[in-house]
Amino acid sequence: MIGQDRSLKHLKAAVKRSNLDQVELLMVARESGCTRFANSLIHQNVFEERVTVFIRTLDHGGVGLTKVPSLEEDMLSEGIRKASETGRRLTPEKGFETFPAPQPYKDVAAFSEETAKFRHLERADRLKDIFAEAATARLRMAGAFTTGAEEVALVNSNGIEAYHRSTSFEVAFTALSERASGFACRVGTHIRDLNPQVLAQEAMGKALAGSEPVVLPPGKYTVILEPKALAELLEWTSYIAFGARRYQEGTSFIAGKIGEQIVGEQITLYDDALEPGGFPRPFDYEGVPKHRFDLIRGGKAAGVVYDTRYGSREGKNSTGHATLPSSEEGPLPLNLYMEPGDRSRDEILSSTERAILITRFHYVNGLLEPEVALMTGMTRDGTFLVEGGVITHRVEDLRFTDSVLRILNHVTAISRERESIKSWWSEEGVYTIPAVRVEGMTFTGKTG
Amino acid sequence: MRDILREETKRVRRMRGVDYADARLVRREYEGLKMKNGRIDCVRREEDRGFGIRVLYQGAWGFASSNRMEAGKARRVVELALDIARASARVSKGSVILSPVEPVVDAYSSRWEIDPFRVPLEEKLSFLEKAFRPLMKAPEIKVAESNLDSFRTEIWFGSSDGADITQEILESGAGIHVVAIRDGEPQMRSYPNAFGGNFATRGYEFVLGLGLEKEGERIREEAIALLSAPPCPHERTTLIVASDQMGLQVHESCGHPVELDRVLGSEISLAGGSFLQPTDAGVLRYGSDHVNIVADATVEGGLGTFGFDDEGVRAKRTDIVREGILSGFLTSRETAGVFGGESNGTMRADGWNRIPLIRMTNINLEPGDWPLEEMIRETDRGLLVSTNKSWSIDDRRLNFQFGTQIAWEIRRGKRSRMLKNPIYTGITPEFWAKCDAVGDRDSWTLWGIPSCGKGDPIQTCHVGHGAPVARFRDIEVGVAK
Numbered sequence: 001m002i003g004q005d006r007s008l009k010h011l012k013a014a015v016k017r018s019n020l021d022q023v024e025l026l027m028v029a030r031e032s033g034c035t036r037f038a039n040s041l042i043h044q045n046v047f048e049e050r051v052t053v054f055i056r057t058l059d060h061g062g063v064g065l066t067k068v069p070s071l072e073e074d075m076l077s078e079g080i081r082k083a084s085e086t087g088r089r090l091t092p093e094k095g096f097e098t099f100p101a102p103q104p105y106k107d108v109a110a111f112s113e114e115t116a117k118f119r120h121l122e123r124a125d126r127l128k129d130i131f132a133e134a135a136t137a138r139l140r141m142a143g144a145f146t147t148g149a150e151e152v153a154l155v156n157s158n159g160i161e162a163y164h165r166s167t168s169f170e171v172a173f174t175a176l177s178e179r180a181s182g183f184a185c186r187v188g189t190h191i192r193d194l195n196p197q198v199l200a201q202e203a204m205g206k207a208l209a210g211s212e213p214v215v216l217p218p219g220k221y222t223v224i225l226e227p228k229a230l231a232e233l234l235e236w237t238s239y240i241a242f243g244a245r246r247y248q249e250g251t252s253f254i255a256g257k258i259g260e261q262i263v264g265e266q267i268t269l270y271d272d273a274l275e276p277g278g279f280p281r282p283f284d285y286e287g288v289p290k291h292r293f294d295l296i297r298g299g300k301a302a303g304v305v306y307d308t309r310y311g312s313r314e315g316k317n318s319t320g321h322a323t324l325p326s327s328e329e330g331p332l333p334l335n336l337y338m339e340p341g342d343r344s345r346d347e348i349l350s351s352t353e354r355a356i357l358i359t360r361f362h363y364v365n366g367l368l369e370p371e372v373a374l375m376t377g378m379t380r381d382g383t384f385l386v387e388g389g390v391i392t393h394r395v396e397d398l399r400f401t402d403s404v405l406r407i408l409n410h411v412t413a414i415s416r417e418r419e420s421i422k423s424w425w426s427e428e429g430v431y432t433i434p435a436v437r438v439e440g441m442t443f444t445g446k447t448g
Numbered sequence: 449m450r451d452i453l454r455e456e457t458k459r460v461r462r463m464r465g466v467d468y469a470d471a472r473l474v475r476r477e478y479e480g481l482k483m484k485n486g487r488i489d490c491v492r493r494e495e496d497r498g499f500g501i502r503v504l505y506q507g508a509w510g511f512a513s514s515n516r517m518e519a520g521k522a523r524r525v526v527e528l529a530l531d532i533a534r535a536s537a538r539v540s541k542g543s544v545i546l547s548p549v550e551p552v553v554d555a556y557s558s559r560w561e562i563d564p565f566r567v568p569l570e571e572k573l574s575f576l577e578k579a580f581r582p583l584m585k586a587p588e589i590k591v592a593e594s595n596l597d598s599f600r601t602e603i604w605f606g607s608s609d610g611a612d613i614t615q616e617i618l619e620s621g622a623g624i625h626v627v628a629i630r631d632g633e634p635q636m637r638s639y640p641n642a643f644g645g646n647f648a649t650r651g652y653e654f655v656l657g658l659g660l661e662k663e664g665e666r667i668r669e670e671a672i673a674l675l676s677a678p679p680c681p682h683e684r685t686t687l688i689v690a691s692d693q694m695g696l697q698v699h700e701s702c703g704h705p706v707e708l709d710r711v712l713g714s715e716i717s718l719a720g721g722s723f724l725q726p727t728d729a730g731v732l733r734y735g736s737d738h739v740n741i742v743a744d745a746t747v748e749g750g751l752g753t754f755g756f757d758d759e760g761v762r763a764k765r766t767d768i769v770r771e772g773i774l775s776g777f778l779t780s781r782e783t784a785g786v787f788g789g790e791s792n793g794t795m796r797a798d799g800w801n802r803i804p805l806i807r808m809t810n811i812n813l814e815p816g817d818w819p820l821e822e823m824i825r826e827t828d829r830g831l832l833v834s835t836n837k838s839w840s841i842d843d844r845r846l847n848f849q850f851g852t853q854i855a856w857e858i859r860r861g862k863r864s865r866m867l868k869n870p871i872y873t874g875i876t877p878e879f880w881a882k883c884d885a886v887g888d889r890d891s892w893t894l895w896g897i898p899s900c901g902k903g904d905p906i907q908t909c910h911v912g913h914g915a916p917v918a919r920f921r922d923i924e925v926g927v928a929k
Binding site: 037123124140143172364424425447 | 482487488490491492493494495496497498500508509510511512513514515516517528529531532533535536538539540543544569570573590591627629632633634712713714715716717718720801802803837838839840841842843844846847849851869871873875901904905906924927
């Protein structure tokens with residue numbers, strides 16, 4: 001770890017040396033280790049320490065942007081020079097003439113020494129016990145166990161001096177028998193919140209549940225989407241609709257529909273980096289404070305998220321959702337929550353006459369027809385037939401092709417339990433989502 | 449740093465229990481330029497460098513990496529890699545046996561005529577502006593982009609076996625893209641391909657030769673026409689897949705399933721496994737007799753072309769499917785070692801902080817002898833689909849569904865009306881078995897895709913796909929809503 005004093009000292013000195021009116025330096029430093037395993041063997045065990053500094057300038061022109069791999073004085077100065085030199089050749093962007101000004105941040109406790117010190121030995125020891133337990137059940141384990149610490153420091157010429165440190169863990173277990181598989185995952189900031197044995201048992205339980213598989217023909221089915229499955233749909237939904245870029249381009253299904261009822265009134269989606277469920281943080285990647293922001297409230301489109309640049313294009317303030325400067329996606333809600341319901345997952349299951357229970361999807365794609373959020377994907381690792389309120393059979397995997405807007409319009413139950421699911425493509429994205437029951441989800445293909 | 453790492457790999461190899469060690473020192477440079485809706489949207493200039501060390505201790509792996517280049521860091525990172533390998537060995541001792549490879553001392557460089565990093569920025573921005581100019585000349589076009597990307601990677605690789613390899617790989621690419629919108633419905637077209645255009649291990653001369661400025665008007669008008677086109681019907685029909693979409697078809701339904709680490713289960717929890725078994729090579733019918741696929745890391749200019757992989761294995765050309773029969777897999781020293789074979793050199797890492805994984809090189813569908821126009825003329829009823837829009841395939845690489853940006857009906861041997869939102873779906877070996885015509889060399893293009901994701905932590909790899917147009921009978925298209 002570099003530390004608050006040292007990182008801010010380097011960044012402040014570089015800003016001062018630059019003599020530029022508008023310059024911003026963002027340091028992201030990570031130390032993380034990942035132990036991957038398959039066939040109940042560790043096949044990959046890695047560690048990285050990385051320091052990256054993103055440099056943006058607004059120096060009588062457009063945005064200059066560089067990225068350098070060090071806090072060293074020479075490298076920062078050269079990075080600033082290159083950014084400024086590039087930016088000056090670009091046409092200024094009307095309305096975007098300054099980086100954010102200092103604002104107060106809420107206290108966010110996201111760092112634990114215990115987690116920072118939880119490394120390869122601790123991970124290997126936990127896995128050894130789990131592999132032994134799986135072997136007694138004639139199962140093989142696969143997955144990944146990641147722990148790490150991150151520091152974010154930001155200094156700009158308007159006076160922002162921000163620093164935040166955090167720790168994280170992320171665990172995914174797939175239990176495999178000869179004919180079936182089950183999956184469970186967890187993410188959090190403090191390793192004490194993780195019981196890997198219990199999580200592995202959840203995956204093993206899924207692999208062993210249900211009797212012989214049935215093949216269901218394509219058609220419309222009532223489904224129970226567990227949090228991981230729904231999170232994959234909502235991650236794509238967020239990507240295609242809830243950021244200012246897609247909204248301004250007109251491809252978001254929210255474009256022109258703010259305030260309109262777009263899904264069932266029991267659906268409320270919001271982003272909140274201050275809630276402890278995901279990877280909490282006090283400010284975004286340009287130093288704007290985090291706060292709760294509603295995306296869909298009571299089924300009505302409530303808004304999309306902005307950073308300073310995209311906000312300036314509509315005369316709006318940033319909502320505190322700047323992503324890393326190197327991202328071309330623009331602002332996105334990466335701490336997405338769905339309001340829970342009032343029934344337990346077990347109650348939803350036991351009150352369901354006939355449905356397909358889906359643990360997770362594979363390779364969802366949301367680009368088919370983004371104006372109606374038409375998506376496709378395959379079920380995997382725990383797909384079951386529910387009959388008379390209990391799981392009866394495993395179901396051979398199915399392909400769905402359906403509109404998420406239609407799915408969210410046919411939700412008949414929402415669980416009060418929520419799970420936090422890590423984004424598969426973003427290092428910081430976490431989706432905290434309940435289970436839901438949906439009537440008439442459309443399946444268009446099968447493998448078996 | 450290189451000398452230090454060379455000595456450190458040899459030093460750690462001499463320690464009790466250490467079977468092998470290797471190190472990579474990587475420096476990367478990237479420049480990304482984009483013009484969007486009439487203004488320069490983005491000029492990104494990035495530099496990255498660092499080193500990573502793999503240690504095999506009692507048959508178990510450890511890897512550590514850092515981009516902090518201060519004195520003494522290499523020694524500490526080596527010690528950490530060893531410590532991690534010891535932790536792995538507590539659980540998985542003896543699980544890795546590496547196949548032999550002759551240690552090479554050599555240097556390799558990709559070939560280019562014009563270094564894009566030496567072309568003045570104004571000249572490149574002018575190129576983007578010229579490519580952009582025709583795109584927005586219609587009110588329906590709401591998004592128009594031209595992009596130009598350049599990559600330089602310098603890798604030094606050294607192993608405890610004595611390998612000492614330096615490589616410099618330069619990559620260039622560019623493309624144009626438009627989105628037309630009417631009544632909230634978007635339709636898109638891209639050239640020369642989706643995913644940012646086309647890319648190659650070549651210089652700025654490759655970008656200049658793409659002809660972007662000549663194709664803008666066509667894709668603009670096609671995007672607008674799609675807004676009024678009828679949707680693709682749901683039916684079973686003959687499908688002609690254009691070269692650009694064929695590249696992705698090969699990528700998803702051939703390239704990934706033949707990665708031997710997937711076949712052996714290493715990726716099962718995240719990216720998934722494969723429907724193939726190691727014993728399928730030489731036996732399994734992957735497709736019709738018309739289907740011939742190779743993995744070729746030696747083809748000139750391919751985005752998956754290099755001199756040596758990140759285990760020091762010289763680039764190779766390997767048969768994957770020969771006359772429809774599965775012939776081989778993409779392998780590493782570790783996976784080839786399981787079967788007593790030799791690596792065919794496909795291990796590549798996404799930078800200094802990632803371990804090498806089995807990755808596609810240039811996975812190429814070899815051309816047949818059908819001119820495109822003859823293929824259409826000899827099709828009574830069908831669909832011609834082009835340019836990927838959406839992609840999805842199951843965790844065993846069997847059940848796929850792809851959407852393309854555009855399709856045309858074929859009626860009585862002629863290309864007729866345009867259709868929007870085309871989708872086709874199939875089961876991998878059943879689909880390839882229905883291939884009854886493969887296009888000739890004129891329809892074959894070597895596509896570069898700089899965005900193949902795999903691994904955890906995620907790694908993005910640059911891969912190539914040579915593909916001609918190809919025809920498939922009795923394919924399900926459209927989707928039952």
